[in-house]
Amino acid sequence: MSEAGAFSLRRVEAADAELLLRWRNAESNRPFMYNTAPIELATHMRWLAAELANPQSRHLVFQQGDEAIGYASLTDITVQHRRCSWGFNLADTPQPKGSGARMLFCVADYAFTELGLEKICSEVLSFNSASLRVHQRLGFASEGRRRRHIHRDDGVFDIELFALFADAWQTQRQALLSELLDG
Numbered sequence: 001m002s003e004a005g006a007f008s009l010r011r012v013e014a015a016d017a018e019l020l021l022r023w024r025n026a027e028s029n030r031p032f033m034y035n036t037a038p039i040e041l042a043t044h045m046r047w048l049a050a051e052l053a054n055p056q057s058r059h060l061v062f063q064q065g066d067e068a069i070g071y072a073s074l075t076d077i078t079v080q081h082r083r084c085s086w087g088f089n090l091a092d093t094p095q096p097k098g099s100g101a102r103m104l105f106c107v108a109d110y111a112f113t114e115l116g117l118e119k120i121c122s123e124v125l126s127f128n129s130a131s132l133r134v135h136q137r138l139g140f141a142s143e144g145r146r147r148r149h150i151h152r153d154d155g156v157f158d159i160e161l162f163a164l165f166a167d168a169w170q171t172q173r174q175a176l177l178s179e180l181l182d183g
């Protein structure tokens, strides 16, 4: 697992189910999901059990010391095309500035180094400024904008498409590591 200082990634276990659901349903996270409806426990348990057995997915908890402070998933892992998609959220308690960027540094490193993938794909609702900024900071390149792509009760929204490639990652990894995790 990726590890840097007090920060580490570990695989999600069945015992994390209720914690992850609480984070997913929190007011700090739900508005940034495609589906903003609170998820029911039974639905979540079925989804998590299937996902933990899915070889095309990795579900990860980001920790500072022993405290779980974020969650990220790598999904649609495709060996033939050497790519995956990702999704993430922080815990439902306030986290220090930079926590998202630190977590995603470790997750990108895991995808490229441990899984040997060459591309991470990402989709972000166009109003999600924090997520847009964190993708930019990690070196993601724009792959365009899908217009009026998501219909929700509160409106119709565009999404931004991003990609990060392993070769670009290698050229900036050390600088990002010093900036985000060595300080």
Ligand SMILES: CC(C)(COP(=O)(O)OP(=O)(O)OC[C@H]1O[C@@H](n2cnc3c(N)ncnc32)[C@H](O)[C@@H]1OP(=O)(O)O)[C@@H](O)C(=O)NCCC(=O)NCCS
Residues within 6 Å of the ligand: 028, 029, 032, 087, 088, 089, 090, 091, 095, 096, 097, 098, 099, 100, 101, 102, 123, 124, 125, 128, 129, 130, 131, 133, 134, 137
């Ligand atoms: C997206 C998320 C992981 C970012 O984590 P974070 O810890 O808030 O972000 P960081 O502190 O690492 O900030 C990264 C950059 O975004 C900026 N930023 C943070 N919140 C911001 C906001 N609300 N508006 C604009 N910029 C913001 C920071 O200033 C920082 O910029 P810098 O690199 O120029 O200093 C976190 O906000 C989150 O969990 N959001 C809810 C779930 C979500 O949106 N998931 C992603 C769906 S695509």
